[in-house]
Amino acid sequence: MDAPRPTKMAATDVRLDYFNERIGQTLHVLDGIDMTVTEGELVSIVGPSGCGKSTFLAAVDGLIRVDGGEIKVSGQTVTKPGPDRAMVFQNDSLFPWRTVLQNVMYGLELQQKMPKSAMIDRARGLVELVGLKGFADHYPHELSGGMRQRVNIARALAPDPDLLLLDEPFAALDAQTREFMQAELLKILERTRKTALFITHQIDEAIFLSNRVAVFSARPAKIKEMVTIDLPAARNLTIKHQPRFRDLQEHIWRLIEEESARSGLMATN
């Protein structure tokens, strides 16, 4: 390509300790994470269970304060949640008392930056974008798991964030739906031209979706390796059968396995 694309997210030497109430101990979770995500990129984070992937994502969202270092999104230092970032949570956590449309409108309602009719128009557009035309007035309990995650994505997209944060969004879905949703997510991101940071424990999911995959070490987490996914940009599900895909999968698997072994965890994923 021509001019280098601007940096959307930059994490510099991010350190974070977290007091775990259940075990009554302060854990050293992040041990100097350096990472940049350029505009339009999708970067995935994988790593052994409990390594601090989700904590890092919550810190980027501004839900948790960092104890050292800095996270910048679009040049602004993150101190609290803001409309430039939006999170897609693992559990769909849609509000059961709101219809699909009302759920998608949630972020816009909080901001109160546009008239109600504009909110409805925007939300309707997003409901269509994620392929749920005709379901705008349904309640979440009337939808399947895959459909609820579509709503979850639409809800995050509504305030038009610069950076989309996805925390294992497809973990609760069955294998078939998950694969389908991966392809759908790529389409949605392409259409909306969003930058995304994606957490998963599925290595094939990370490779399939990403431009780069950050492999976190066991806690306290550092980036063990940033793997560039040198697969063609136009992805479809057949790519998963290519030898290069398998190689990458094996490479990342080794890295995670090493870390799991080092920390005494069994590699479960």
Place this chain on the structure above:
Amino acid sequence: MTSVPADTSIAKPVANPRAKSVWRKRENFILGAVAVACFMIFWEASVALGWAKALFVSSPSRIVKALVAMIADGSIWNHLAVSGMEFGIGYTLAVIVGIPLGILMGWYRRLNAVLDPFVSALYATPRIALVPLIIIWFGVDLASKIAIIFLSTVFPILVSTITGVRTIDRDFIKVARSFGASDRQLFMTVALPSSVPMLLTGLRLGLGHALIGIVVGEMIGAQAGIGYMMSLAGATFQTDKVMVGLVIIAGSGMLLTEVLRMIERRYESWRVDTRH
């Protein structure tokens, strides 16, 4: 690939693959109705055959006769109106006080800490134990009945509302915070709506307590009302009339509970099937 979701079929309500027979659809209802009918026949028969004395146990036909007589001479309407008014005012006051106070206590930890000892003590006390005090304070007129019904009803409503506001799903709080919700917005958009199911449960529980309040209040001292009518009839061995009162109390209790259950059921989907 099309953009139509692969999994839409799951969302549509599936029509019954084969129509069930009346029996299979309404089995519980039919069994219940038959059981009640059998009981009525047995009751009527035991009195008719002289196994039991009508003076003590009355009988379905005598209850109906007594009810018809009370409707005919018009005496029942005054009792119903008085009890209905007591219930209406007492229950409404309990709702007006219980729900806002419950919301405040659920939301503000400190307020809850201050008021909790009082609420817990009063909630644990059988409300009947307060009746002598209430009569000292309010006399034996309408005010004391309303006070008894209010006190019976307000605590179940209060405690359920507190629980509803306190037990907000943490995931919902995270979502709201992530979207930048202020404390006020968190309260309005998450705490309040998510407490609705518990709040309705409180209203339903309060209903039962309110009916107890009516009967207890009127039996202790009153000039009219269903409970008064029952205790007067009981004292003069008019078993049929006592039974009429019982039927009215039981019937209105079931009716009102069913109405609230229907409202609750509309919100039931919030509780089930939202978490996996």
